[in-house]
Amino acid sequence: MIRRADSIIIVSDGLSDPFEDDDDVFVPRGHLLEVCIEAPLAAFDGAPVQASWLFDVIYQVSQNVADHGSIDLLLQRHGSVSMALDLQDAPKALEDENEQVGVLLAQGAATLPPAFDTPYGEVMLLTVIVLQPAELAYISEAEDKAQSRRDLAAALTAEPMGHWSVAERPAVIPR
Template sequence: MNYEEHFDRSAQLRSNHWKSIGNLHPDVITHLINPAFMGGPEWPSTRQAFVIVDTPSGTVLSSDGLSDPYNDFNENPDNQAYNGVGCEFYIECDENLGDFDAIKSSWQFSVVYQAAQLAAGNPNIASIIEEHTYVSTELYHCTVPDSFLNEHGRVGVLFGLKSNQVPAEVELSLETIRLVNVTLLTKAELDYITEKGGEARMEIARKLEALPTAGKSFLDRQSVV
């Protein structure tokens, strides 16, 4: 298959996956002007989109395009084995986020958007997550309450928690990719990881996965440290 065929097949497989979990909205969240044209990170096929999935227990927002085949697929043999960066990033909510405009302006979308842009700028992100299982990082420009922000105005998130409803992988046209959960951290959890490092990150991940709400992000969750 050529680039266009792999692109279409991968898109269909992703859609089928999300439809198996809930109601996949027909419209995606995207840009009028691609940020890559204005100095932002370039996604594999340049297409930057996010899908909305309503489930019986809330809403899932996921990047849709980080696992597209690379747009130089036909000319570059080095990229012919990969579905982009090998990941899509999603945030899982315990509520229905409302209509399309409300979702675009939600704090949840701001978090998953910044996580996806971070991943687009780090094409080795899949191997990093595979090596460490859980990855913590800080994101800029997230519209969460100030109580979640550190002194630099960044919010902490954890990549890689297991979800009770979203499988960790999905097979696409070229390879099996990761579906990476993005979990919002409290400031206390972020500070704990910043101070104590990798062992603290693993401890928090284990405690979060033990919760009935494992994998979900919400503002009134009690800190686990």
């Protein structure tokens, strides 16, 4: 966790740790990435970060990244990745008709680096942005999902809140 003057950044821990896979081949940087989410201090209402729905977002995204194993390749190919999560205690305004919360993962943000160095080499830093239900539907209904994610990422970063995950904000639908 990183506390800034007006926000908190929750960062995964361990996705880039070295490990040996099933073939006993040493992978020096694990999954080659870590994930983070930034939200205003008000989103935590003074409660411990670990008790927040935002912490659950990072936990679940981390589990998905670890399970998939090649999110870095999807990001290189498509520029961003989206997923729907079953969160505990998510704000109802963020849940779609299936009671899931959408997120968008992209590399870097205006105030966050796209990568950082480790003793084993460079590791990508993926920014997770919580989506409004209409934004998740925009991606789901698009013929070119990769382009819709890129357009949405650009529209979100152009907003005043940028990459911050905020429960109650107007949906940003690119035209």
